[in-house]
Structures are given as C-alpha cells and as structure tokens.
Amino acid sequence: DTEVTQTPKHLVMGMTNKKSLKCEQHMGHRAMYWYKQKAKKPPELMFVYSYEKLSINESVPSRFSPECPNSSLLNLHLHALQPEDSALYLCASSQPSGRFEQYFGPGTRLTVT
Amino acid sequence: AQSVTQLGSHVSVSEGALVLLRCNYSSSVPPYLFWYVQYPNQGLQLLLKYTSAATLVKGINGFEAEFKKSETSFHLTKPSAHMSDAAEYFCAVRRSTGANSKLTFGKGITLSVRP
Numbered sequence: 635d636t637e638v639t640q641t642p643k644h645l646v647m648g649m650t651n652k653k654s655l656k657c658e659q660h661m662g663h664r665a666m667y668w669y670k671q672k673a674k675k676p677p678e679l680m681f682v683y684s685y686e687k688l689s690i691n692e693s694v695p696s697r698f699s700p701e702c703p704n705s706s707l708l709n710l711h712l713h714a715l716q717p718e719d720s721a722l723y724l725c726a727s728s729q730p731s732g733r734f735e736q737y738f739g740p741g742t743r744l745t746v747t
Numbered sequence: 748a749q750s751v752t753q754l755g756s757h758v759s760v761s762e763g764a765l766v767l768l769r770c771n772y773s774s775s776v777p778p779y780l781f782w783y784v785q786y787p788n789q790g791l792q793l794l795l796k797y798t799s800a801a802t803l804v805k806g807i808n809g810f811e812a813e814f815k816k817s818e819t820s821f822h823l824t825k826p827s828a829h830m831s832d833a834a835e836y837f838c839a840v841r842r843s844t845g846a847n848s849k850l851t852f853g854k855g856i857t858l859s860v861r862p
Contacts, residue, residue: 640790675854676853677852690849733798735781736793738791739790740790741789741790
C-alpha cells in the first residue's frame with residue numbers, strides 16, 4: 635500500500651480561525667513532509683520531519699505550526715492566516731534517505747477569506 | 748546546490764505521437780532524479796526514479812527516461828501519447844545525503860494531447 639491520506643480535501647477559513655490539516659501514512663516511512671503549491675507552480679517545501687523530529691523548517695511563518703504525534707501522522711496547525719496563504723497543501727512521506735522516492739497525498743485545497 | 752531545469756512550460760502533441768519532456772540537472776555529486784506527474788486537482792504521482800542502478804529507467808504508464816551524465820540530462824519519453832497523459836510533469840533532484848536532503852523540483856511542464 636503506497637497511500638498517503640490527507641484530510642480535509644477542501645478547507646475554507648477566515649483570517650481569525652484556527653484549523654488543522656491532517657496527514658497519515660501506513661508505509662512505515664520515517665520521514666514526512668509538508669509542501670505548499672500555488673497554481674501552475676512546483677511544490678515548495680515547508681517542513682520535514684525525520685524520526686518524528688523536525689529536521690527542516692524552510693523559514694515558514696509561525697502562523698503555520700507542524701506537529702508529528704507519531705511515525706504515521708503529521709499535522710499542520712493553521713492560525714491567523716492571510717489570503718495569500720490560499721494554496722494546495724501537500725503531504726508526502728518517504729524513507730529518510732535521499733535515494734528513496736517521496737509519496738504524495740492528494741492535498742488539501744485551502745482558501746483563506 | 749542541486750537543481751533541475753525544465754525548458755519551456757507547455758508541450759502539445761497529437762494522440763499517438765512521441766512524447767519528449769526535457770530535464771537537465773545541475774549537481775556536484777551523483778544525483779537521485781525523479782519524474783512526477785500531477786493530474787488536475789490531485790497530488791503528485793511518481794512516474795520513475797534514477798538511483799544509479801541503470802541509465803535507462805522504465806516507469807509507469809509506458810514512460811521511460813534515460814540518464815545521460817555527459818549531457819546532464821534526464822529526459823522523459825513515451826512512444827505513443829494517450830489522451831489520459833495530459834497533465835503537469837515535474838522533474839526533481841535530491842541529494843544522496845540523509846533525511847535533511849531536499850527534493851528540488853523543476854518549474855514543471857504542461858503536456859496537452861490533441862485528438
């Protein structure tokens with residue numbers, strides 16, 4: 635099974651709301667990733683967790699807060715977002731080594747109003 | 748730093764024609780290279796990967812890519828395009844060092860298939 639699941643599929647939130655995106659994988663992968671993708675652009679890396687520890691933060695604003703409760707789950711907590719944060723948010727997982735491919739979830743389409 | 752270049756933003760072919768999507772990489776160490784496809788409103792799906800085992804790599808859906816070190820290229824081909832191949836295609840490169848290595852994407856190419 636090479637599936638990464640993400641919930642919700644769509645999310646509309648106001649700038650004062652707090653919401654969370656969820657990601658789950660059952661492939662035994664020990665690295666998990668959050669990407670942000672704008673229309674007609676490649677994914678941009680936001681965070682990397684390796685063995686449940688945050689290993690890369692690509693200078694993401696603090697209104698995005700990642701969490702890795704266990705090796706299968708990855709959350710992205712959202713607070714006080716701006717309209718320009720509207721995008722497709724993709725989760726991915728892989729074994730924690732460069733030679734291994736990343737498997738992507740279907741994404742959460744976020745709209746900030 | 749590792750990077751990939753995808754020239755052009757849009758390729759249009761007729762159904763049944765050869766598909767050729769170009770990717771050139773820049774890397775000071777042996778790279779790990781990947782091609783991903785993204786259909787509208789979906790996530791990325793891995794087509795194939797190069798990890799130095801073989802220079803000609805076969806992937807899913809009839810796609811293949813050839814790693815040419817002398818040309819620093821990893822072009823994606825398919826002998827006969829199908830309407831269902833219409834999508835966005837991303838080339839990506841990743842360093843070989845551990846969990847902190849990043850996957851760097853090219854800007855992507857939109858493939859259109861004409862009936």
